Amino acid sequence: MAVLMDAINPSIPKPKFGSESIVRQACILLILYLSLGVVIYWFNRHHFVGPKTNPVVDALYFCIVTMCTIGFGDITPNSNATKLFSILFVLVGFGFIDILLSGMVSYVLDLQENYLLKTVQHDGDKRDLATSYIIDVKKGRMRIRLKVGLALGVVVLCIGIGVGVMHFVEHLEWLDSFYLSVMSVTTVGYGDRAFKTMPGRLFAAIWLLVSTVAVARAFLYLAEARVDKRHRRMAKWVLGQDMTVSQFLAADIDNNGYVSKSEFVIYKLKELGKVSEKDIMQISQKFDRLDSGNCGRICLADLKDSHH
Template identity: 55%
Template sequence: MGVDFHEPSEPYKSSTLIVRLSFIGVFLYVATGVAVYMTSGSFKGTTTFRPVDAVYFTMVTLCTIGFGDIVPDSTFTKIFTCGFILVGFGFIGFLLNGLVAYICDTQEAFLLSMMDENRYKNILSTYMVDEQKGRMRIRTKVCLALVVVIGCIAIGTVTVHYAEDLNWADSIYLSMTSVTTVGYGDYSFRTVIGRCFAIIWLLVGTLVVARALIYLTEYSIHKRNRKMAKWVLQKKITLSDLAAADLDNDGSISKSDFVIYKLKQMGKISEIDILQISKQFDSLEHGMYGKITLADLMETV
């Protein structure tokens, strides 16, 4: 078993691959849907310009909204749509979530780099950035995500108001039911202009809302983990804790034993993690002294 002195492949490279696959996947998905719906059967419901309807229906299917304003009208297209939904819900959804994660991570890195030259660095660092972990605070991500969601709803409301000739209340209602993928179907996009706008806006809006929900979930889990960590650190060690942390059964625990035990209690590491790390250490350590030396590393080259 050799030692790799090179750094593992950077996550950035895999992220850029996901971005490329996302665009290719969406293009193939939309192209396939348009080709099938343009050549096989027709739609029933509120139709406009057939190519626009085909792209619009494909995007509504991908976003799992299901307005019901237009639906397949032939047996073949109905069967095709069943499989089309599963593909969009699974594979394409995974790629698009990866794309959104990449965009969010890139934006976070940009904001962090900008703070080095910002005169309000101290204020921003206190409330927005976790300097110890070198990343934005989760509550900051939640706030930014909610701002973007509100922005998407606002853009949709204004556009729907003028493109679909709806009053402001109905425009807000349609925008909200669209980006949240509820899609009751009582209001939908019925004009060519409205559907052209919806093709892009629905995809962006639903992904933004999904990401905001993920951040909200992360925030909730983060708060729970912090409470757990605080309880573990304040908890006094007992005889049962001493016995559990005593890995070599010598009646005492070292500082490293104590740290590992506390991390396990906090849920930050598991027994499997410890065993895997220990196994890797044992594979590199040949002197039987409990240490990895330069000689050990040279033997594995």
């Protein structure tokens, strides 16, 4: 009967947030947005001042430098229309880059995580709840470490590639190449050094798109790792302390003089900040709606009545 009821009244499926589809959509939107920027630059190219190479390459280079908030200053707008275009382009465009990179990082992390946990998942039916909890905690730590390592690796790789291209393509000294590479990926952009050749600007259009946001993501993940470490220390302290009389009274939700296992779990989750009083009230109201017999528990007959 339970199977039949589930077939007749299927549960609401869990929404899917696929990082692969996010990357695909972000790439398409980014290409369309850059194409629009190049077209607008093309028709207004005489209202931009600075050294010129190829109009299309210069347009793509200017759009990327603007969108990544670098601002070398080698190409600048000198009319009201082009200044307004630059303002709108940087405000909207930076969001596309962030969505693209975050989706790519999440997709790579999902692949690595599934590969590393494949053995554990094969044995999932043999482990108890305590083992599952420990594995989930380790899985969360590993995911954060992977994010930090991947982001820092991308930053180092981008800086190294930038140094090589600037030395051999832009013909800068090694120190100047390293200087320009770091100033570019960190979006400082003093303007004393910039890309002057057409191959260099074409490379910068792709390189800056990835490297600048990779640096921002690296610092974000480092901060996330520090917060996670603090949360784990807090959880260890909360779970390690004994229950006092005041905590007993707070954990006794139904005020019946004793604390059940479920009440103890709920109280500890509240202390850890995993759930709030509002969340508990909403869940309790949902339970009361399902408990049509008002007997303090849910049975199959209650589910049948709720579907009707």
